[in-house]
Amino acid sequence: MTQRTRITVLVAAMAVLAAVAIGYINLAAHRTSASGNTAADPLTATADRATLAPGPRLLVVSNRHLATVSREDPGGPRKVAPLECVRVYAAAGTGVCIRPDSPWSYHLVVLDQELHEKRAVPVPGLPNRARVSASGRMVAWTTFVGGDSYSGGGFSTRTGILDTRTGALVTTLEKFAVIRGTRPYQAADVNFWGVTFTADDNRFYATMSTAGRRYLVEGDFAARTVRTLKENVECPSLSPNGTRIAFKQAIGADPTRGWRLSVLELASMRVTTPAETRSIDDQAAWLDNATLAYTVRNSSGDPDVWSAPADGSGAPHLLVPGAESPAALG
Numbered sequence: 001m002t003q004r005t006r007i008t009v010l011v012a013a014m015a016v017l018a019a020v021a022i023g024y025i026n027l028a029a030h031r032t033s034a035s036g037n038t039a040a041d042p043l044t045a046t047a048d049r050a051t052l053a054p055g056p057r058l059l060v061v062s063n064r065h066l067a068t069v070s071r072e073d074p075g076g077p078r079k080v081a082p083l084e085c086v087r088v089y090a091a092a093g094t095g096v097c098i099r100p101d102s103p104w105s106y107h108l109v110v111l112d113q114e115l116h117e118k119r120a121v122p123v124p125g126l127p128n129r130a131r132v133s134a135s136g137r138m139v140a141w142t143t144f145v146g147g148d149s150y151s152g153g154g155f156s157t158r159t160g161i162l163d164t165r166t167g168a169l170v171t172t173l174e175k176f177a178v179i180r181g182t183r184p185y186q187a188a189d190v191n192f193w194g195v196t197f198t199a200d201d202n203r204f205y206a207t208m209s210t211a212g213r214r215y216l217v218e219g220d221f222a223a224r225t226v227r228t229l230k231e232n233v234e235c236p237s238l239s240p241n242g243t244r245i246a247f248k249q250a251i252g253a254d255p256t257r258g259w260r261l262s263v264l265e266l267a268s269m270r271v272t273t274p275a276e277t278r279s280i281d282d283q284a285a286w287l288d289n290a291t292l293a294y295t296v297r298n299s300s301g302d303p304d305v306w307s308a309p310a311d312g313s314g315a316p317h318l319l320v321p322g323a324e325s326p327a328a329l330g
Contacts (some may be wrong), residue, residue, distance in 0.1 A: 036151075050079040052095040052113040056328035058293070059090050060323035066097055066115070068329065073289075074215045074305075081115055087130040087141075089285075094136030094164065096121055103175060106300045108141050121169065124158055129235065129283050130325070133197035137165050138221070140195035140204070151255040157205065159192040160219060173206065176219065179227040180210075187211065192226075194235035194283050198242060205229075205236040205245060214250070216264070230269060234259070235283035236294075237309070243267065246284040246292050246310065261294065263310050274308045276316045286310075287328045295324040 052059065056071040060078075066088050067080040072246045079265050086106070093113035098106050099120075110119040125145035132139050142159045160171045168229035170176075173192040178185045191209045198204060201221075208226065216233035219226040222249055237246040243266055248259035258279030263272045274292060284294040293307045303324035307315045320326065 027173045031309075031318045040136060046077045050081040050115065050327060052090045052093055052111060052115065054093060055062070057329045058287075058305075058320065059088055059325075059327040059329055060320055061085055061088050061325040062323045064100075067323070069320055069323075071328075075318075078320075078323075083115060085203070085325075087127050087245060088325050089132050089139075090136075091132040091134050091327070092136030094139070095131055096130050096132055096139050096141070098123065098130055098141060106143070108160075108162075108318070110139060110162070119162075119164070121160070121162060123160065129159075129194050131195050131197065131283075132327075133201050134199055134240070135201055137201045138163055138204075140197070142193040142195070152191050156189075157191045157193045159195060161204070163201075163221070170221075170224075171316075173219070173226065175224065177225045178208070179225065180215070181228065183252060185210075192217075194237075196236050196238045196245070196283075198238060207236065216245070216247070230234075230264070233264065236264075237284050237286060239286050239289050241289050244310065246286065248280055248282065248284075251279075261292070262309070263292075272310070272312050274310060274312055274316075275314055276306070276308045285326050285328065287326075293326040293328075294321060295326070 050068045057068045058074055060067055060079055064084050065080050067078045068082045069078045086100055087098040089096050095111040097109045099109050100106055101284050106123050107120045108123050109117050112118055123141055123143050123168045125143035127143050129142035140161045142157055145158045159173045162169050166183050174190055187210045187223055189210055195204050195206045195209050204219045206217055209216045215228040216230045216236055217226040217228050232250055233247045235248050245264040247262055249262040250259055251257040257283055261276045261280040280294050282294045284292045287293050290310055291307055292310050293305055295303045297303055305320035305323050305326045306316050307319045
């Protein structure tokens with residue numbers, strides 16, 4: 001495959017993903033409008049108040065609203081907040097909600113554990129990923145955007161990071177200096193997505209694409225640098241103990257063939273594949289050091305949260321039906 005063809009395939013894949021996401025958002029909005037409800041399905045919602053306080057619960061998006069469910073009964077009643085979100089994540093009592101204002105206008109809202117708004121940042125394009133560091137200090141997001149000169153009229157990504165303690169805001173990682181291999185690298189087509197933070201709140205991992213290739217990169221927020229580590233690693237998610245990264249691996253290094261959920265051991269760079277064999281287009285979340293959670297769309301096109309052991313044992317398990325964007329609260 002030539003470099004030009006690889007770039008074309010990447011742009012086409014982004015355009016397809018964006019079109020699918022737009023269709024889902026519009027469909028969800030129609031369902032909410034038709035039902036006259038501003039909260040999730042009343043058959044599954046409870047009257048109890050949702051909170052982001054650490055505890056044995058999962059945070060999800062349920063019918064476009066922030067909701068929590070019990071870890072012991074994830075398919076049972078859920079506590080739903082009157083807060084519309086297309087992506088959520090939380091850790092240590094700090095949460096993020098990407099709130100829609102219109103089909104192409106969103107705000108990333110930083111929340112405290114009682115869901116009070118602490119800060120709102122406008123984000124361009126169509127939301128795709130959101131993350132919070134384990135301490136609750138750092139937040140990150142990724143959106144699909146259009147109009148970049150190198151994208152040929154297609155879609156590219158925009159990834160930002162906010163330090164909630166200092167207020168330092170980086171609206172795009174494209175401003176960071178890149179080391180590819182051992183040498184500085186510059187290119188107009190550099191894109192980033194899928195941030196995951198380490199325990200020190202400074203280093204992070206993300207995906208970088210350029211010239212039709214996708215790399216796992218390690219970033220330094222303070223130094224404003226990233227360096228490549230490994231090819232064909234997308235949407236990394238660092239385990240709680242910091243030893244492994246869950247990611248989606250393009251089959252045959254070709255995103256048009258789908259993605260395989262995979263786990264990278266950082267010490268050895270060895271890759272393990274969980275028992276999930278469906279194509280998983282998501283940034284998986286760790287429920288603990290042994291278990292992954294991720295979104296799969298069912299035959300009706302609606303999202304469900306599934307889980308699988310990270311070591312390749314066992315089998316996939318339906319965890320939270322009718323939900324997406326999972327995060328463990330404790």
